[in-house]
Amino acid sequence: MEKKEILLKLRQETGMNRREFAEYFGIPYRTVQEWELGHREMPGYLLRLMYYHEKTKEKEQLLPKMQSEDGKISIVRDVDGKNIVIINDIRFRGKRKIKWDEVEKYLREYVKKYYEIEAYSDRIYIGKDFPDEFAHSRDSEKLSGANAKAKANAAQAIGELIRTATNKSMSEDHENKHGTRAQNGWYRYDVRFGIPVYDQNEDLERYNIYTAKMLVRHDADGKLYLYDIIRTKKETSTPSGLL
Numbered sequence: 271m272e273k274k275e276i277l278l279k280l281r282q283e284t285g286m287n288r289r290e291f292a293e294y295f296g297i298p299y300r301t302v303q304e305w306e307l308g309h310r311e312m313p314g315y316l317l318r319l320m321y322y323h324e325k326t327k328e329k330e331q332l333l334p335k336m337q338s339e340d341g342k343i344s345i346v347r348d349v350d351g352k353n354i355v356i357i358n359d360i361r362f363r364g365k366r367k368i369k370w371d372e373v374e375k376y377l378r379e380y381v382k383k384y385y386e387i388e389a390y391s392d393r394i395y396i397g398k399d400f401p402d403e404f405a406h407s408r409d410s411e412k413l414s415g416a417n418a419k420a421k422a423n424a425a426q427a428i429g430e431l432i433r434t435a436t437n438k439s440m441s442e443d444h445e446n447k448h449g450t451r452a453q454n455g456w457y458r459y460d461v462r463f464g465i466p467v468y469d470q471n472e473d474l475e476r477y478n479i480y481t482a483k484m485l486v487r488h489d490a491d492g493k494l495y496l497y498d499i500i501r502t503k504k505e506t507s508t509p510s511g512l513l
Contacts, residue, residue, distance in 0.1 A: 273317055274308045280321055281306075295320060296344065296358040301473045313476040319346060343427045345434060353434040354479060355427050355463040362422035370405040373422050377401035385432040387459065394432045394486060397495040399451070409500040420465050420480045421502040427463060432496065435459035435484050443487075451495075454488035461499065479505045 271279075281291045288306070292299040305312040342359040361376070362368055380396040387394065404410065404425065413421055424431065437460040443452040461484050464477040482502040486494050 272308070273312055273314065274306055276321070277302075277312060277317060278306050280324060284324060296342070296356070297474055298472075304473070310473075316476060319348060343430055345430055353436075353462065355430045355434060355461070356477065357423055357427050357463055357465055359426065360419075360423055360466065360468075361426055362419065364419060364422070368418050368422045370410060370422070373425050374401045374405035377404055377425050377428070380428050383429075385429045387435045387438075388433050389436055390438055392438075392457075392486075392494055395493050395495050396428070400496050400498070403498045407498050407500070409498060409502075413502060416478065416504060417480070417502050420463075420478070420504070421482070421499065423465055424463055424480075424482070424499060424502070428496070431461045431463065431484065431499070435461050448487065450490035452487040452497075453490040454492070456497075457486040457488065457494065459484040459486070481505060 281288065284291060284294075286294060288302055289299055292302040301310075304310040342357070344356045344358070346354055346356055348354060362373055378401050381398055381401065382396065384393050384395040386392065410418070410421065437458075439458050440455055441458070442455045446453075461482050462479065463482075464479050466477055467475045469475050480502055483500050485497045485500055487497045489495055
């Protein structure tokens with residue numbers, strides 16, 4: 271069965287018309303139309319991701335589906351059941367260089383908020399130091415090209431990244447480098463997110479999947495504070511089990 275036939279069958283099984291289906295998955299209507307008509311071939315891994323998502327809804331009750339009110343951020347699972355935060359809006363483009371001051375300004379909206387990691391029930395707070403560290407750390411300065419763009423746009427999904435963080439590890443603050451701010455040490459978690467790639471006509475071509483480390487400091491006040499998201503890197507292959 272061809273991809274366009276599988277896509278059409280999947281949409282029909284959802285009971286949605288083409289426009290509803292496109293809005294549900296955050297894909298431009300014209301793109302879905304061209305995929306169904308066979309005018310363009312959709313990425314195989316994306317078809318599998320959509321198919322898997324719909325076919326495992328009952329299992330996904332273990333982790334409620336999360337989606338922002340405007341539909342720009344959502345969480346899906348790959349065929350291994352691992353979460354991917356999908357960021358459907360490219361807010362920070364930067365043809366040559368990311369304007370990190372704009373990213374910092376955007377991140378200030380998170381200060382004083384907190385989110386809980388589903389896997390560990392760890393409550394992560396957003397302190398005043400986070401926006402500046404995220405935007406101007408050595409990690410950000412070293413990033414370039416697609417990786418820099420990915421980290422900048424991950425700023426839109428801080429809450430979702432915290433909620434889906436995995437692989438918790440702990441280390442001490444060597445030589446008390448950060449004083450009371452990390453008096454009780456550091457925690458690291460793995461996060462994973464996807465960024466859309468559009469063609470010259472602004473039609474969706476695919477999603478690039480990225481991995482990163484979420485760095486959290488354990489303050490003297492006993493609370494966990496998000497410090498930075500580091501080591502943003504594009505996965506060398508599509509998620510396991512996806513074409």
